[in-house]
Amino acid sequence: MRGVVMVKPGEVTVEDREDPRIIEPTDAVIRLSATCICGSDLWPYRGIEPADRTLMGHEYVGVVEEIGMDVKNVKVGDFVVGSFVISDNTCEICQAGFQSKCVHAEFVHGGIGTQAERARIPQADGTLVTTPGQPDEDLIPSLLAASDVLGTGWFAAVAAEAGPGKTVAVVGDGAVGLMAILAAKELGAERIIAMSRHKDRQELARFYGATDIVEERGEEGVARIKELTGGLGAHSVIEAVGTQESFMQAVGATRGGGHLGYVGVNYDVQIPGIQLFFAGIHTLGGPAPVRRFLPDLIQMIWDRRIDPGRVFDLTLPLEQAAEGYKAMDERTATKVLLTI
């Protein structure tokens, strides 16, 4: 089969790889219907993380082709969506809703790599969620978004306790930030401030539910959020960039006692303890437990209540993955879908 390999930072190829097969009795093998490139795939691409013939991709939707003998919840032919972290969905941590910290957690990125025609999914019973039937073609982008970018944005909004009566500020207008706006709206937030300086993304932010746009960044951005919230700061702040500046901007924009949800940080971010302390805020972050939200997200997509698939603004065949990476790196695309 064909699959994406990052030979080294900046060098992406599509190569023939061995077809995946069942190894553990809890595995499934799926044939992908579509996959995509994640903002976090740019970290190795830009050399922020290592890349050495790394199997890329961790977002996936597709049809089950084969199951191990212990798999009970999915069957051959099912259309499934999975998270970017493998989870058994039964351990104490999963049951508490933190499947990305499952005792069997394993990142799909690196070892598995779903920018490919097929993929072996460990812990299939816990990881995969079946759709109510075979989806219409036009739903596939949205279902694929649920696999990471929507699930992550949703978690960020839940972590920030977005909800009725709340003012939510979203730092970052990438795909996750946009999905967090969608989530904050669905969760009933009263006011959603998108921090964005790109016209096209501001437009998409408004489509997904942003009520206000703030173009300022850093301390000026914080001052603007304070100004818009009677000097107090936002109840809920979502950090969806992951740099030192954006993280501290998010801390500063959160009111005392407010909630900060963050879903990605670069390796060099150092949070001054004293600044976090005197902010007096709740924080919750980490790789999103997307699995917790998948059943609900799939249903909302199935019912055509939400349209996260609009976040994909470039579609390419798998063979042209390198072009997709380049477009995202150069910010000419927000998020790239790869057809199989």
Added chain:
Amino acid sequence: MRGVVMVKPGEVTVEDREDPRIIEPTDAVIRLSATCICGSDLWPYRGIEPADRTLMGHEYVGVVEEIGMDVKNVKVGDFVVGSFVISDNTCEICQAGFQSKCVHAEFVHGGIGTQAERARIPQADGTLVTTPGQPDEDLIPSLLAASDVLGTGWFAAVAAEAGPGKTVAVVGDGAVGLMAILAAKELGAERIIAMSRHKDRQELARFYGATDIVEERGEEGVARIKELTGGLGAHSVIEAVGTQESFMQAVGATRGGGHLGYVGVNYDVQIPGIQLFFAGIHTLGGPAPVRRFLPDLIQMIWDRRIDPGRVFDLTLPLEQAAEGYKAMDERTATKVLLTI
């Protein structure tokens, strides 16, 4: 009147100071019944924070002597307990329970200084809480503890979501750590692990409710907590030391999706963002909103249900404050009460 002044780091004197008087119509002047020395007073004492003829002390109980014309909730003669942060208790932030981030917040330490015979308390209506009557002499240490160390430990336990069915780990066996143990027990925690290597404090930890003692620190301490919790880490971790090592120990000891409450960090603590991110935990910290808890804490003390006053293991007259600072600095005392 007499009051404590820190001339410079390490140099504490008791001097004649001008008697406080009403400045704002929302002020009250109280005559202190007792005051005490806080672990955080050691920061300037040790030169970690500046000290330049600083008026010391932020814990206080006493009798109202004079009130400004706008004060309605307390009257002359009332016995009152206040928090170490002034708050109006009516603004949006206070109403959300974060009085230490009140729009009128002001630290008692520095500008006011309650290691003295009298003190002016701004925002008296919001800040001061009256006791049900004049307290018996033996209740005064406990009421004084409520002013900061008990209120702070209680907040830490609430921030860590200590409660029924939870395993709580407490990093630090100082006064705040001990009070956090008391709080975790009162909040119904199933298991309370005190991280302590001092025999006398281990004893007090057990008195207040600790079920397990862990003497290891740092990575070894984390490994021991994991071992005691089926490899998962504690549901709730309370950080009551404030160093780099103790903070990261607390992060490491918290299970994925668990809660970390922290109530003090040194100026040099830097939290590696990526480590906090991959921990996947909730955090809540900051100067404790003691005011939120004061009415309940006072009632529990009044009913003799809790005995936080036992945390004071040295009592000295105000005039011997310097000796008290020395004892706490050298760890020959956990917490020093100063009689007026």
